[in-house]
Amino acid sequence: MSHITLNDLTIVIPTYNRNEYLLKILNTIPANVNVIVCDNGGSVTNEIINRYKEFSFIRPDRALEMFENWNFAISKVKTKWFIIPSDDDIYYAGAFEKIASVINENGDTDVILFGHNIINEFDAVLSTWAPSHFQVLKAPEGYDYFKYGVEARLPSVIFKTDVATSYSLFKETYIYTAADSLLIQKMMLHGKTVLVPDVISGYRVWPNNFTSKLISTSGWLEKIDQWQDEIAVHVNEVYKTKYNTLHIKDEVYARNLIAGIINMKAKHGFGPTYTFFKSVRFPWNAKMVTKLNVIKALFV
Secondary structure: OOOOOEEEEEEEEEEOOOHHHHHHHHOOOOOOEEEEEEEOOOOOOHHHHHHOOOOEEEOOOOOOOHHHHHHHHHOOOOOOEEEOOOOOOEEOOOHHHHHHHHHHHOOOOOEEEEEEEEEOOOOOEEEEEOOOOOEEEOOOHHHHHOOOOOOOOHHHEEEEHHHHHHOOOOOHHHOOOOHHHHHHHHHHHHOOEEEEEEEEEEEEOOOOOHHHHHOOOHHHHHHHHHHHHHHHHHHHHHHOOOOOHHHHHHHHHHHHHHHHHHHHHHHHOHHHHHHHHHHOOOOOOOOHHHHHHHHHHHHO
């Protein structure tokens, strides 16, 4: 791997009892990049710490909840920028050269979004998301780009540290979803966004992961509503009357409801799915086509 200098960037890796995959991501990061590994639970071995002496390993004094651990780790960052991948993600060859080029030429940016692959436990690519072309969005244009849902994934998102910290980083009341989307939307709404079409990372998904277990629950949809209520406060402050945030809220809710219905039907059939459907609200303010897709997902 060619020599590069990224003194203004820190890769923050929260980890919990997943050393095999932690080793994989560490092996994809150049030795001269700032790395903080936050060992939540104390599972990282001395062998790993000694193998990567150039990286920093920290450990909270107690096991933390997910977003609390992320925020604790980021609080140790001393650089202008940070990225916070999961301990099971990976970076591709040339990723950090591309990152260096973009941050060096766009220092006044608040958030930079690269593309990513969705990968399975064997590193096979399941799907890809990337911006269609290089683009700079000034505030508040960034909100338009992701108003119905944030498709970017954290190993390919570069945050300006002081700006993200000013928004209190990842809101810890979310527990398992939406905190990352909320932070990204806030920064894109209020600041400058750079979109880069290069795919730099692999974002790993697992069978029976948090999303697949929880997306077909009322609790998941309640968090979606919480997220939309919170970002709506910012949107209404900036745009005043341009957007009907109630429409956007129901559109986002409906899309998550469709995913929950499809997930529940695949696992448990129509009966439990209909029970789930009746236990949650119907998104009457969503687009007509989306409402029809809710019914189609349930009955077809």
